[in-house]
Amino acid sequence: MAGMKNLKKTRRIQIIVLAFVALGIATGLIGYALQDGINYYRSPSEVIAEPPASNEVFRMGGLVTEGSIVRGQGETVSFSVTDGGEIVPVRFTGVLPDLFAENQGMIGTGTYVDGVFEASEILAKHDENYMPKEVVDSLKETGVYVDPNS
Missing domain, CATH: 1.20.5 (Single alpha-helices involved in coiled-coils or other helix-helix interfaces)
Structure with missing residues (x-):
């Protein structure tokens, strides 16, 4: 037993x-x-402070810098994104969202190569009050965020 x-x-x-x-x-x-x-999220200030490896895919967001949108050959567009602290140049080949504009929030997915964020995807805010949480948080950290309801 x-x-x-x-x-x-x-x-x-x-x-x-x-x-x-x-x-x-x-x-x-x-x-x-x-x-x-x-895909890890980074603000432009974080990208400048600690540049990721050129093969690392990540998300970056902020406000499209005023006067920075330059349309190149075909569907290639260059512009800059800021979080109020640093500015990162962005290059994107493709069709931009309809609501993509200067001084508007955006998040891009891509890689950081030779000082330029090479975006494979761009997302724009979808209405006047929406901004991705990560972008709002990074703008608040730098003191640039303005509440759209105020």
Whole structure:
């Protein structure tokens, strides 16, 4: 009878250990699968202070600097983005959102190469009161944010 209890206890411990190992492996696989899908947000000041590696894809947002939009060949557009502290030049090839304009909030996804943010995607605010939370937070940090409701 005592041997049976030890066998059950050993079996239970083996199952618990196996469950933790399986959980660890599953967590590792999920993390590995998601590592390319996670784009970290940076403000222009953060990009200038600590430039990311040229192969790192990240999101950057702020206000489109007044007078900075320059349309190049085809669908290429260059402009600058600021958070009130630093200004980062941006180059984008593609169709800009309809609400994209100077002094308006935007978030871009792309890479930082040779001092220029090469955007692969641009998102603009979608109404007069909306601005992405990350952009609002970085503008508040630099003291540039103006509440649209005031």
